[in-house]
Amino acid sequence: MLALAGCVDLPQPYRGRPGGQAQVLAIPLAIRIAVPPPEQALLGNAQATDFAAALVAALQTEDVPVIASATPLPLDWLVEITADRQGQGRGETVRPRFRLLDADRKPQATTEGKPIPLEDWANADRALFDQVARENGPKLTQLLLQVEAARKSTDPASLTAGPPRLYMLGVLGAPGDGNASLGARMKEQLGGQGFVVQDSAEGASYGLQADVAVVPAGTRGVERVEIIWIVSRRDGEELGRVVQMNEVPAGRLNRLWGDIAYVAANEAADGVKTVVANALQAPPATSDAPKPTVPAVGGVPAPPPAATLTAPPVLPPLR
Template sequence: MLAIPLALRLAVPPPPQALLSNEQAGAFAEAVTKALQAQDVPAVATSTPLPLDWLVEVTAENQGRTVRPRFRLLDADRKPQAATEGQTVPLRDWANADRALFERIAQETAPKLTQMLLQIEAGRKSTDPQSLTAGPPRLYMLGVQGAPGDGNATLAARMREQLGHQGFVVQDTAEGAGYGLQADVAVVPAGPPGVERVEIQWIVSRRDGQELGRVVQMNELPAGRLNRLWGDIAYVAANEAAGGVKTVVSNALQAPPTTSDAPPLAAPPSTPAAAPAPARPAPAPPQAADLGGPPALPGFR
């Protein structure tokens, strides 16, 4: 069962701009629908959506030797609410695409679409009614780098969940996103023998590439503790840092909605663990260059 019941129906029409024949487009829509239904999403494949249906808009981009499928969630007013993309497919395979290929792509994409739907629903339920038409803020998660063990993947996954609690819709593509987030992790020897210091910097940028601020976390842990699995440490670190990310965005005068009434998107772990110290948002610089901020985020358009 979904963590948040969806008060909508999702229509998946055959995609006319996916570089497919009519028969292939219909098969693709069916595959996406079945994959969403397996995620408990009320989805239907149809070429005639109802007026209040939300849509999964599917397109495909020819990138030379490969084709990349793209997906957008459109609300009942046909306004984009979130976007994601699939893995590239060799051009020859796409031209001869069959149900097996469509099912593989759909199974990879359906969990992403479902998570974004849940985040949108949570954000809409907790947003000021006067600003509902704008929808929840959309954030492009560029990823985490520098962490040992499984830290890069685990921190990114836990941060996606926690930002959903804060009212953000987190995307893996820049399309339509107003903000970008990336994290740099450094683990270095601390003073005492057998102790390491871990520092995590969550860097929040605006769509035009200007750095808005940083959320910095530091703590000391036994040496080698993070060499393999981060586990609960990643959960607690992301839980602390997500509030700081929200504060940075709020300071940019585009605050995400409060989430006091929003149900959680993921259950917390059963046992607490040591984690980097509580996050503190760094003040937004007057210019990105003042902090040596990153260049414009790749793919933002």
Template sequence: MSSPSRRLLLLAPLALAACTGLPQPFRGRPGAVARRLRMPPGYRVAVPNSTQLLLTDADSASLSRALAEALVANEVPAVAGPALPLDWQLVLAAEREGGQVVPRYALRDADGRALGMLVGQPVPARDWAEGGEALHARISGEVAPQLATLVGRIDAQRRTGDERASGSGPPVLRLLPVRGAPGDGNRSLTARMRDSLAGLGFRVQEEAEGAQFAVQGEVTMAPSGRGQQRVEIVWVVSRRDGEDLGRVLQLNEVPTGTLGGLWGDVAYVVAEEASGGIRDVVFNAGGFPTAATPGPTAATPGASPAAAPAP
């Protein structure tokens, strides 16, 4: 495998602050309660399309969009569509009861555990079948305040007494299994990345509960001609409120079939190089205490897919 030219492009938002010339005696000393309240929301709710709504796919998608918009209007971070690794999910279903259809809303955390459920107002079966954006907006507007109350109560309970919620201690990161690698790459890359991130000061776990950040790695292999394969590894860093904080992209070409078996030292070097980029993304997002300024990423000899700018 050829020596990589190691380049990392970290895409992270810049925090902009503005202040006035007025005295600010409490600046930098918000107190324990304020530290909790100033954090990003401890959740984001994804509303995926459901096949249990007695609706067409198009109407199911329309209802998901309307419900996500109604939740946002009620100050709940929400999005229609598939969930990110740390998202809560609002699972929709409907049951026919005589001449009416009763919608049901089940709230689950990112690990799939039930958090709560609401039963919506019955809708005449004919109106439900006809669907339409106006109906979906009305249904969503009726139930969104109740859902917002449910979500807010659960989030408040989870924040209370949890020292990690105030930003103390090491950042807690959920590492999902790597996907798409041939051979034993998924297992080896996941294991090596877990070790590398732990060595950089993260508390790494598999479950979503208690995690502030998540990392998902995906490997893509494609022929590149003349007996070579293009290897692309993307590490996506996201936050509990659903924001995509940044990506670390590693690229290289290897002889065809090189990575079809054991990854061995290749997985170790890939993880060592990419973990430094992941740490920097989290640091730029405020995930480490101020004193824990990350140092330079250690260069490790050996061959690995090289880090390159994300498209």
């Protein structure tokens, strides 16, 4: 079984190190990203070149196929960098912005960095550009994954039309902000895995819901947390479950879940991906026997799970 993460002040061995498979991006090798030196970022020519190089280095650490080039090839995607001034007087700042353009130079996604004091930006060196790039590289990588997954999923001519669309039905039963936090973090994690996650059933191939229970444990002052992620097919057939269990101090989750929701979703997302992968690889049924009627996505899933997961080791109980 997959285990819940520890509290903020406890060891969290998987934080920042989700495993090799989770770091492999779903980006076809045919797509290359080019980062031209920005012409509208309030920088000199040498600074612009350094900024582009810093962003390329940050994206390469995320395994993105990217180069710094003032003359991108016709089929290259682009990261367009701009910056604008905000505020007045001594509080004036510069906010860098990043826009992802496809090969047709059509905008696909945008993100922005933290504001930087105008004086620091005017005198920016490679160290500052490296810092900005490290902060925004992962955000650009996430956007690229989501854009590419959506693009591939709309190509009916492709036998590998990209990751399937998954309908996120929601999380039920968690105290505090657990329902919202777990749902939001799971959307982020699955998006990072290359899924197209949506809030409606239209066009979805799979459904995902979670049931949470917090009950007294055998030890006084300790509660047991159980999270069950249920993956179902569009016709309602249950494909598998990812189960997480751990113990927390009583009342710990009555308000904010915080890091626990993040790491719980991070660990469970790999299990959800495994269930869907098993379903995609399953051979077609050949039996002529009638199948029992099952409800559609959003209803009660059929009881027996069709996938068995090999889960990572359980983390130590929370203290």
